[in-house]
Amino acid sequence: MITSRTAFGTIRELEGSFLPVIHQIVQTLGGFSIGDIFPSNRLLRLISGTERHLKKLHQEADSILQGIIDEHVSRKRRRRETEDHDMAEGAEEDDNDDDDLVDVLLASTNNHVEVKAVILDVFVAAGDSSPIAVEWTMSELMKNPEKMEKVQREVRHFFDKRGEGAVVDEALLNELKYLKSVVKETFRLHPPAALSLPREGPETVVVNGYQIPSRTRVIVNYWAIGRDPSHWTQPNQFIPERFLDTCIDYRGFDFQLLPFGSGRRVCPGMNYGTAVVYSLLANLLYRFNWELPNQIKPQDLDMSENFGGAISRKKNLYLIPIPYHAP
Numbered sequence: 001m002i003t004s005r006t007a008f009g010t011i012r013e014l015e016g017s018f019l020p021v022i023h024q025i026v027q028t029l030g031g032f033s034i035g036d037i038f039p040s041n042r043l044l045r046l047i048s049g050t051e052r053h054l055k056k057l058h059q060e061a062d063s064i065l066q067g068i069i070d071e072h073v074s075r076k077r078r079r080r081e082t083e084d085h086d087m088a089e090g091a092e093e094d095d096n097d098d099d100d101l102v103d104v105l106l107a108s109t110n111n112h113v114e115v116k117a118v119i120l121d122v123f124v125a126a127g128d129s130s131p132i133a134v135e136w137t138m139s140e141l142m143k144n145p146e147k148m149e150k151v152q153r154e155v156r157h158f159f160d161k162r163g164e165g166a167v168v169d170e171a172l173l174n175e176l177k178y179l180k181s182v183v184k185e186t187f188r189l190h191p192p193a194a195l196s197l198p199r200e201g202p203e204t205v206v207v208n209g210y211q212i213p214s215r216t217r218v219i220v221n222y223w224a225i226g227r228d229p230s231h232w233t234q235p236n237q238f239i240p241e242r243f244l245d246t247c248i249d250y251r252g253f254d255f256q257l258l259p260f261g262s263g264r265r266v267c268p269g270m271n272y273g274t275a276v277v278y279s280l281l282a283n284l285l286y287r288f289n290w291e292l293p294n295q296i297k298p299q300d301l302d303m304s305e306n307f308g309g310a311i312s313r314k315k316n317l318y319l320i321p322i323p324y325h326a327p
């Protein structure tokens with residue numbers, strides 16, 4: 001929702017139909033089909049039906065995006081007409097402060113196919129990653145009440161000192177060390193994108209004694225790397241403290257923790273995605289205490305995963321918020 005408001009501004013009706021299509025595209029792309037294993041065999045690709053399904057989804061997304069672009073073009077035209085009229089009467093030219101992503105892209109090209117491709121790429125790649133990360137973080141904190149207490153103490157101390165409106169940016173995260181460790185630990189156990197996008201190398205290489213011929217399709221399993229016992233002690237336990245005394249980070253330089261990938265094809269939305277995660281979490285943790293419904297005990301909270309383009313919870317997380325009032 002935050003990404004779509006940034007991209008589309010206020011076109012709520014079309015936005016409402018676009019997000020479910022994106023969700024289906026992400027789910028379909030994330031699954032494996034027999035055609036993925038033998039990509040050169042067109043018959044297998046046809047039998048699996050995935051290609052047909054994706055084409056249909058693509059057509060739906062394309063027509064919704066065209067509607068959004070048309071809306072933007074006519075809104076811009078109306079605004080320009082009003083501005084021309086106002087300027088003729090002596091008013092100053094309007095700046096473009098409230099332009100959204102579509103406006104910015106349309107200002108740089110008249111080619112609507114390119115604009116649609118960029119928007120589709122951003123939405124499919126961004127998917128629900130940040131909300132999924134927040135949902136897993138809250139799940140782990142509910143399962144581990146002592147960690148929840150510790151992180152809330154830190155966040156409340158921070159906001160009580162700086163005021164409720166304080167923005168949690170990269171500089172201030174140095175003060176929220178435990179929250180940062182909690183997020184790193186969640187990315188380690190539950191990377192929203194478990195697998196890299198498929199990549200092909202231009203030439204043959206040898207990695208750890210394995211020869212990988214050029215043009216081989218390679219997919220890296222970030223989920224398995226995060227739980228590899230040769231890198232992590234008690235790999236399946238949620239222990240944010242493990243990050244307090246190390247500089248291991250998720251930015252792509254520490255190969256045992258790669259929730260955003262690494263190298264030239266590292267996620268370009270990393271800063272935006274993490275800013276959303278930190279600010280949502282900081283607000284949820286500051287403003288409310290949280291309880292599990294139906295007397296569910298923390299240790300009984302279901303943590304099953306849904307396999308797809310993004311690894312979300314299999315069952316939604318339902319929690320009871322209890323407003324917190326600063327003393």
Ligand code: HEM
Binds near residue numbers: 193267
């Ligand atoms: C917590 C949030 C996010 C996570 C965990 C995440 C993770 C990833 C991962 C693992 C990849 C694949 C890297 C690879 O193939 O090795 C990726 C690619 C990508 N991400 Fe993100 N992402 C997040 C948020 C976002 C957001 C908010 C945007 C855009 C607004 C975005 C845009 C992209 C794009 C465009 C690519 C494809 C890059 C390419 O084609 O090489 N991501 N992301």
